[in-house]
Amino acid sequence: MSRCLRVATFAVLPMLWWGWSASAESLRCQSANGNLNCAGSGGVSCQTVNGRKVCISGHGDVIQSFGGDQSAGDRSMDMPDDEGLDDLPGVRQRPRRQAANPRPYPDWKLIDRE
């Protein structure tokens, strides 16, 4: 419940900030370990937290994650910086979703913005 509330709160804040009304568009958000990553229409959002990189597209057609441990929460770790991670040959690359589906995962939120 509190997680949903937090997601909703941080989704509404930019809308209040922006202030003007736009045409009906959507904001797609993904939450992983409490970290929130959102992309609006035509936008691309990439987030790297402790070596785990997640990229999403507002169209919902590109969702990729690189490296890291999906089950890792907050913990002590000694992890090298992942600068240039995408270019390393041995890096695990997991395209998780490449089809247009507004809610491919349970932790996805689709928020209409007017």
Place this chain on the structure above:
Amino acid sequence: MLRPTFVALSLLAALPAAAQDRGGLRMRDPTAVLDQIDANRGCPMSSTSVTVGLNRTTGRGSSAQQQLATMGGSEPSGCHPLVSTQVVTGANLALGRGSSAGQTINAQGPSGALATTTYTRGYNYAYGASSRANQRILNLTNK
């Protein structure tokens, strides 16, 4: 009559003892841990760092980059905190149409801590149409 009472009392006494065995500091080498605590006399016992970043773009086609870093090790010479807590949170918002927002936050805790707690939260939004948001957060501990 006395026997069941005695058994029940023994169980009640054993339960708190078992609870105390969980949690706390896992001591692989108790001597080394005690030595480390002893060597920390006169030094701060704990260290806490909080790093918060907010980066946003609002104008059409605008761009904003933010870099923050917090490094541990500000303790007096020879001191190592026994407990370290690191909190890192960042918000990166690309609100304008076609805007680009980038945020990098690096936090590194002090070395030699017996126990470290890290808390990391990132909020990354590419809200504007055709906008780009890129956020990188590292919350690490020194061993």
